[in-house]
Each structure stands twice: as C-alpha cells, then as structure tokens.
Amino acid sequence: MKRLVIHRLGHRGEGVARDGDARVFVPYALAGETVLAEIDGEQARLAEIVAASPDRIAPICPHYADCGGCAVQALRDEPYRAWKRGLVETALKNVGLSLAVDPLVDAQGAGRRRVTFHARMDQGAARVGFMAARSHKIVEIEACPLLVPELSGALPAARALAQILSARGKPLDIAVTATLDGMDVDLRGAGPLEEHERRALIGAAEAHDLARLTNHGRLVALRRTPRVAVGRVQVELPPGAFLQATAVGEEALAARVLEATRGAKHVADLFCGVGAFALRLAEQSRVAAYDSAAPAVDAMGAAARAASGLKPLAGEVRDLFARPLTAAELSAFDAVVFDPPRAGALAQAKEIAQSTAPLAVAVSCNAQSFARDAAVLVNAGFRAQRITPVDQFRYAPHVEIVAAFSRSSSQKKAKRSLLG
Numbered sequence: 001m002k003r004l005v006i007h008r009l010g011h012r013g014e015g016v017a018r019d020g021d022a023r024v025f026v027p028y029a030l031a032g033e034t035v036l037a038e039i040d041g042e043q044a045r046l047a048e049i050v051a052a053s054p055d056r057i058a059p060i061c062p063h064y065a066d067c068g069g070c071a072v073q074a075l076r077d078e079p080y081r082a083w084k085r086g087l088v089e090t091a092l093k094n095v096g097l098s099l100a101v102d103p104l105v106d107a108q109g110a111g112r113r114r115v116t117f118h119a120r121m122d123q124g125a126a127r128v129g130f131m132a133a134r135s136h137k138i139v140e141i142e143a144c145p146l147l148v149p150e151l152s153g154a155l156p157a158a159r160a161l162a163q164i165l166s167a168r169g170k171p172l173d174i175a176v177t178a179t180l181d182g183m184d185v186d187l188r189g190a191g192p193l194e195e196h197e198r199r200a201l202i203g204a205a206e207a208h209d210l211a212r213l214t215n216h217g218r219l220v221a222l223r224r225t226p227r228v229a230v231g232r233v234q235v236e237l238p239p240g241a242f243l244q245a246t247a248v249g250e251e252a253l254a255a256r257v258l259e260a261t262r263g264a265k266h267v268a269d270l271f272c273g274v275g276a277f278a279l280r281l282a283e284q285s286r287v288a289a290y291d292s293a294a295p296a297v298d299a300m301g302a303a304a305r306a307a308s309g310l311k312p313l314a315g316e317v318r319d320l321f322a323r324p325l326t327a328a329e330l331s332a333f334d335a336v337v338f339d340p341p342r343a344g345a346l347a348q349a350k351e352i353a354q355s356t357a358p359l360a361v362a363v364s365c366n367a368q369s370f371a372r373d374a375a376v377l378v379n380a381g382f383r384a385q386r387i388t389p390v391d392q393f394r395y396a397p398h399v400e401i402v403a404a405f406s407r408s409s410s411q412k413k414a415k416r417s418l419l420g
C-alpha cells in the first residue's frame with residue numbers, strides 16, 4: 001500500500017499521482033487528495049482517502065466506483081465542468097493549437113436515451129448489468145440514474161431476454177433505445193436463434209411491452225415501428241442505428257450547426273446518420289448528406305419525403321473513410337458539416353482543407369481526433385470561429401464538441417487556382 005498525492009484529474013477521469021519518477025493513475029481519486037492505494041504498474045486501486053478534496057461530494061449512484069460507467073461522479077459541479085472543458089483545450093494544445101473553448105454546455109436533459117447492458121451466463125443464470133472498469137466482471141445494477149425515465153423498464157427486459165438465451169453460455173450485448181413508440185432492443189452476441197428461443201423472445205417482448213426486438217439487426221418481434229423526433233420531423237429508426245446519447249445533446253449540437261451554416265445555400269452533411277443535422281439543415285438550405293449505413297440514409301430520405309416544407313435533401317450511401325468526398329466535390333458547397341465516429345475524419349478533413357469550401361463545421365465525440373482534424377483545417381487557413389464542448393455523457397470522460405471553422409475569400413481563391 002502506498003501513500004500518494006493526486007496532482008490532477010487525467011483525461012479518463014482518474015487521479016494522476018507520482019510514485020518516484022513513475023506516473024500512476026488512481027481511479028475515483030480527485031486532484032489535491034492524499035490517498036492510500038495498491039499500485040500495479042501504471043494503475044492503482046484506491047484503498048483509502050486520507051485527506052479528501054474540498055471538491056468531493058456524495059455520488060448520486062450507489063453503484064458508482066463499481067459499475068465502471070461513471071468515472072467522475074464525486075466532484076463538485078464547477079471543477080467537473082472545468083475538467084471537461086479542459087479535455088478539449090488540452091487535446092488542442094497537444095496538436096499545437098491554442099484556441100478559445102466555450103464553457104461546457106450541460107446536455108444531460110431528461111437523461112440518456114440509449115444504453116447497452118452486458119450479460120454473462122453463469123451456470124444457466126444470466127447476470128446482467130454494466131462491465132466494471134478495466135475488467136470483464138459484470139456489475140449487476142438495480143437502476144441507472146442517468147437514463148431517461150422511459151428506460152426504467154430496460155433492465156428487467158434485458159434480464160428476461162438474456163435469461164432466455166442463457167443456455168447458450170455466450171456473453172451478450174443488449175442495446176436499448178427509448179423511442180416515441182417504446183423501447184427498441186437489439187441483441188448482439190447470440191448468433192442465429194433456434195425456433196424455441198425466437199418464440200420465447202417474442203413472448204418476452206410482449207411481456208415487457210417492447211416496440212421492437214432484433215437480434216444482430218434481424219427482426220424478432222415488431223409490435224410498433226420505433227420512431228424518433230428529429231426537429232419537427234419523425235424518423236423510423238433502423239435497428240442499431242446511431243442516435244446522439246441525449247435528446248437535449250442532439251438539439252444543442254444541431255442548434256450550433258444551424259447557427260454556423262445560416263445563409264449557406266448548399267450544405268454537405270458528412271456522416272449524417274439518420275439525419276440529426278441534415279433534416280434540420282433542410283429547413284434552411286439545400287442539403288447533400290452521406291453515410292456508410294444504408295438503412296440510416298434510407299430512413300432519413302423517407303422522413304424528408306414525408307415532411308412538408310423542406311428544401312431538397314439528397315442522401316447517398318458512401319464509405320467516407322475509403323472514399324471521402326474529394327476537394328473538387330466539396331468545392332460545390334457553401335458549408336461542410338462532418339460528424340465522424342470516434343476515429344475522426346482525417347482523410348475527409350484533408351479534402352476539405354484542399355477544397356474551396358468557405359465553412360466547415362466539425363462535430364465530434366473524441367477530443368483527440370477532433371484536435372487532429374481541426375489542425376488540418378487551421379493549417380490550411382481556416383480560422384476557428386467557435387469551439388463548444390457539449391456534455392451529454394455526464395460523469396463519463398466523453399465530451400462532444402461542435403466547432404465552426406471559416407476562411408476568407410482570398411484563401412478560397414488561392415485554393416481555387418490550385419484546383420485549376
């Protein structure tokens with residue numbers, strides 16, 4: 001057991017201490033605290049807080065520090081917000097960008113509208129909950145206070161579904177999304193179902209009033225078609241489709257995307273998903289939207305066709321990692337919005353940099369890949385107008401970012417002559 005002084009909160013939310021020349025990460029310890037910890041390489045297990053930080057508060061959840069979902073729940077609001085905003089500032093500094101970052105926007109709203117539980121089978125019994133941090137151990141929980149009330153039945157439903165498949169002995173991921181029509185559940189890990197399992201799952205879907213149950217995206221039970229509201233439009237959600245974690249988070253990101261692109265006649269929305277931005281953008285601009293997930297692009301298109309008063313919205317299925325929009329293609333747009341997965345969009349950012357597009361709006365769920373892609377734009381003459389961190393994963397080390405980058409017409413002209 002070692003006595004350690006925590007000097008800062010790291011980017012995964014753990015306390016960072018020094019043990020001689022070595023750096024040690026102590027989960028659940030806060031900056032300024034003196035703790036006793038068991039050290040194992042770079043990691044340490046918090047055994048006792050000898051001197052607590054004045055910023056330490058009681059966590060809201062009894063499973064905190066067990067279930068692995070929340071990294072920082074025992075920190076006062078103000079330092080918590082400073083830490084999250086600092087994640088973005090630090091990532092930018094690490095790529096040589098010293099840019100102003102807005103205060104953190106709280107986007108917890110009514111709670112997270114999607115959750116993935118894990119199930120492990122133990123002698124014919126399903127254990128369902130969250131995975132402990134840095135472990136495959138399942139922590140069985142009673143409820144998660146971060147979820148929307150519409151997901152209050154998600155755990156009992158997940159337990160019932162997992163129990164039906166427990167004889168397989170395979171671990172499962174059970175993704176549950178709250179929709180306008182009830183819970184939409186997608187099972188992963190079971191493989192193809194036997195007929196008796198399918199029948200039992202259909203029974204459980206009825207008993208737990210699920211809107212839809214799919215297995216690896218394949219329909220098991222459809223009781224109501226799950227829809228989500230996107231602005232004033234409704235979208236029929238394809239199984240397993242991406243959705244921003246909170247409704248308020250999606251609105252906060254979309255509001256900033258709309259504000260930045262106001263006045264743009266023709267906008268590209270790259271990595272559009274089911275159209276969280278594209279369907280709203282189509283209220284003010286002509287939009288071309290791209291994503292590699294065909295069901296998402298189809299759902300967005302159907303929603304646009306059913307809506308009235310939207311400007312033209314063209315959806316295209318395209319793998320933007322393998323085949324990013326080229327600089328020449330991008331030059332047709334007045335603004336380019338891109339919202340890639342965690343890996344970021346390096347190839348796409350390089351094409352934006354080479355294009356004559358005057359405005360790029362980056363939305364990201366990863367501060368490191370955001371900073372790397374932002375550096376590509378800034379080095380090509382774009383100036384950051386506004387960088388806003390949005391907190392829809394409260395207590396977790398994830399932060400969403402929305403940032404607008406613009407460049408002057410002389411820089412556009414220089415690019416145009418390069419492109420010929």
Ligand SMILES: C[S@@+](CC[C@H](N)C(=O)[O-])C[C@H]1O[C@@H](n2cnc3c(N)ncnc32)[C@H](O)[C@@H]1O
Binds near residue numbers: 320339
């Ligand atoms: C962070 S989500 C954003 C979706 C949408 N903008 C939203 O806010 O709901 C990232 C999207 O990238 C898509 N995607 C992942 N890999 C891709 C690729 N290689 N090419 C194009 N789209 C991809 C996913 O299908 C997903 O819809």
